[in-house]
Amino acid sequence: xxxxxxxxxxxxxxxxxxxxxxxxxxxxxxxxxxxxxxxxxxxxxxxxxxxxxxxxxxxxxxxxxxxxxxxxxxxxxxxxxxxxxxxxxxxxxxxxxxxxxxxxxxxxxxxxxxxxxxxxxxxxxxxxxxxxxxxxxxxxxxxxxxxxxxxxxxxxxxxxxxxxxxxxxxxxxxxxxxxxxxxxxxxxxxxxxxxxxxxxxxxxxxxxxxxxxxxxxxxxxxxxxxxxxxxxxxxxxxxxxxxxxxxxxxxxxxxxxxxxxxxxxxxxxxxxxxxxxxxxxxxxxxxxxxxxxxxxxxxxxxxxxxxxxxxxxxxxxxxxxxxxxxxxxxxxxxxxxxxxxxxxxxxxxxxxxxxxxxxxxxxxxxxxxxxxxxxxxxxxxxx
Numbered sequence: 001x002x003x004x005x006x007x008x009x010x011x012x013x014x015x016x017x018x019x020x021x022x023x024x025x026x027x028x029x030x031x032x033x034x035x036x037x038x039x040x041x042x043x044x045x046x047x048x049x050x051x052x053x054x055x056x057x058x059x060x061x062x063x064x065x066x067x068x069x070x071x072x073x074x075x076x077x078x079x080x081x082x083x084x085x086x087x088x089x090x091x092x093x094x095x096x097x098x099x100x101x102x103x104x105x106x107x108x109x110x111x112x113x114x115x116x117x118x119x120x121x122x123x124x125x126x127x128x129x130x131x132x133x134x135x136x137x138x139x140x141x142x143x144x145x146x147x148x149x150x151x152x153x154x155x156x157x158x159x160x161x162x163x164x165x166x167x168x169x170x171x172x173x174x175x176x177x178x179x180x181x182x183x184x185x186x187x188x189x190x191x192x193x194x195x196x197x198x199x200x201x202x203x204x205x206x207x208x209x210x211x212x213x214x215x216x217x218x219x220x221x222x223x224x225x226x227x228x229x230x231x232x233x234x235x236x237x238x239x240x241x242x243x244x245x246x247x248x249x250x251x252x253x254x255x256x257x258x259x260x261x262x263x264x265x266x267x268x269x270x271x272x273x274x275x276x277x278x279x280x281x282x283x284x285x286x287x288x289x290x291x292x293x294x295x296x297x298x299x300x301x302x303x304x305x306x307x308x309x310x311x312x313x314x315x316x317x318x319x320x321x322x323x324x325x326x327x328x329x330x331x332x333x334x335x336x337x338x339x340x341x342x343x344x345x346x347x348x349x350x351x352x353x354x355x356x357x358x359x360x361x362x363x364x365x366x367x368x369x370x371x372x373x374x375x376x377x378x379x380x381x382x383x
Contacts, residue, residue: 057109061132062118063125065316066099068297068324069265071273071280076266081280085259088284093291095280095362097265097273098299098321100313104129107139123319132312140180146269148177148250151190153270153301154263155254157277160306160355164282167258173208174254175225182248183237192225192232193256205251212238217245226256272311274302275330275358282359292366297321298330298358306355310334315342322347328365330358336377343377351375 071080104110118124175192197211215221217240238245276298283290299317301309314335322344333353348371352358
């Protein structure tokens with residue numbers, strides 16, 4: 001009979017949907033049981049990645065703009081440039097040394113997150129650590145090198161200014177820096193002038209180094225130094241390093257001037273403020289305001305013959321100058337390829353190669369309020 005066709009299969013049809021529903025339910029239950037474990041694993045991996053990105057050190061340094069500091073003013077509540085024993089004159093305006101802050105040097109680390117963020121910040125520069133700091137250099141050694149470089153830079157800067165003014169001074173060998181934790185830390189001071197070592201004198205740095213190395217390592221070295229105008233007799237401890245006696249100091253060629261010139265910039269180190277220091281000393285020893293009341297920033301090492309040398313981080317220094325409301329910037333000609341196209345808005349940049357160039361540029365700005373006729377970095381790079 002036609003209507004009985006489906007009757008014979010009726011008992012089996014309800015079982016199939018039931019089994020399917022059971023399989024689906026079991027799969028859902030299994031998935032719900034597994035999901036917390038998967039989620040927990042993913043969360044742990046994510047946390048590890050985040051922690052690594054924020055804490056894991058990487059071998060890079062990040063250079064960023066540091067403060068631009070008026071050498072004619074104060075820094076950390078202390079007068080930067082103080083001259084005693086010579087006639088000085090009131091001045092106006094600003095002569096601003098520029099700085100770079102470096103993250104990731106010896107004793108400090110940067111993370112992948114910080115490096116990636118710096119790559120997308122045009123005011124910062126990411127460099128391999130070994131391109132900036134010697135391998136295995138410690139935090140204390142870095143501080144010593146930077147302070148010694150700052151000390152010798154200041155000495156050279158004063159000498160260049162006095163040469164321009166025709167004022168005589170004496171060449172000496174000095175203690176440019178004392179290492180924290182070094183053998184001589186509690187005995188010698190930065191700025192001490194060496195008079196003799198174990199009763200002998202020398203003509204230059206190399207000569208005094210040879211005299212010190214003659215002393216058996218670990219023994220004290222008899223030394224006479226001139227400190228604050230008076231000779232002081234000392235017994236300086238040494239430590240053995242590489243089989244020779246080391247004091248943990250930096251010796252450098254220096255000068256004794258007919259006046260006391262003190263330049264105090266806190267913990268800032270390095271030689272790149274030499275040119276600005278020279279201009280500042282010249283300004284205070286001559287009548288009138290060298291800047292004409294303008295805010296002039298700059299950078300560059302200074303050699304004994306007045307040559308202005310290249311420095312690192314000039315892009316960051318220009319940003320720091322602009323942020324500190326400088327109007328003009330004196331840049332070493334040797335850095336001009338890094339300057340062109342990177343000048344901050346509102347900052348007029350002049351290229352200088354010597355102290356005489358820097359002095360001419362500053363006097364021109366003071367007289368005219370303009371850089372017209374002065375060499376630009378575009379002029380230098382297209383020669």
